[in-house]
Amino acid sequence: HVQLVESGGGSVQAGGSLRLSCAASGYTYSQRYCMTWFRQAPGKKREGVAAIGSDGMTAYATSVLGRFGISKDNAKGTLYLQMNSLKPEDTALYTCATGYTLDPTRAACRYTSNWGQGTQVTVS
Numbered sequence: 001h002v003q004l005v006e007s008g009g010g011s012v013q014a015g016g017s018l019r020l021s022c023a024a025s026g027y028t029y030s031q032r033y034c035m036t037w038f039r040q041a042p043g044k045k046r047e048g049v050a051a052i053g054s055d056g057m058t059a060y061a062t063s064v065l066g067r068f069g070i071s072k073d074n075a076k077g078t079l080y081l082q083m084n085s086l087k088p089e090d091t092a093l094y095t096c097a098t099g100y101t102l103d104p105t106r107a108a109c110r111y112t113s114n115w116g117q118g119t120q121v122t123v124s
Helices: none
Strands: 004-009 008-011 017-025 034-040 048-051 057-058 069-072 076-082 092-099 121-122
Touching: 004 076, 004 092, 017 034, 017 092, 034 069, 034 076, 048 069, 057 069, 057 092
Parallel strands: 008 121
Antiparallel strands: 004 017, 017 076, 034 048, 034 092, 048 057, 069 076, 092 121
C-alpha cells in the first residue's frame, strides 16, 4: 500500500517562493511510477500543475511554466515542487499522486491511483 505525505505549504507574499515535498513509502518508490502535483482552489476544478515520468520527462501547466520546477530524489523517495514568483492565483490545496504514463497535454500522469492528503499554499 502506497502512502504519500506532502509538506512545505504555507502562507507567502506574492513574488515569494515555496518548495513542496511529497514523501512516499510502502513501495519501491518512483522508479516505475509517474508522479503528478495537482492543485485545487475553492470552487474550481482540480488541475494538473506538473508531472514527471519514470524516465524523468516533465510536463507543466501553462500557468506555471517558467515559475515552477518538479523533481524527484529516488534515493530519498521524495517528490518536490519548487514554486517561484508565486501569485495569488496559485493559492490552492496541492496534492501529489502516483500514476503510470505522462500525459503532457494535461501536465499529469494517466491512471492516477494513490493520493496524498495535500498541503495548503496561500499567496497574498
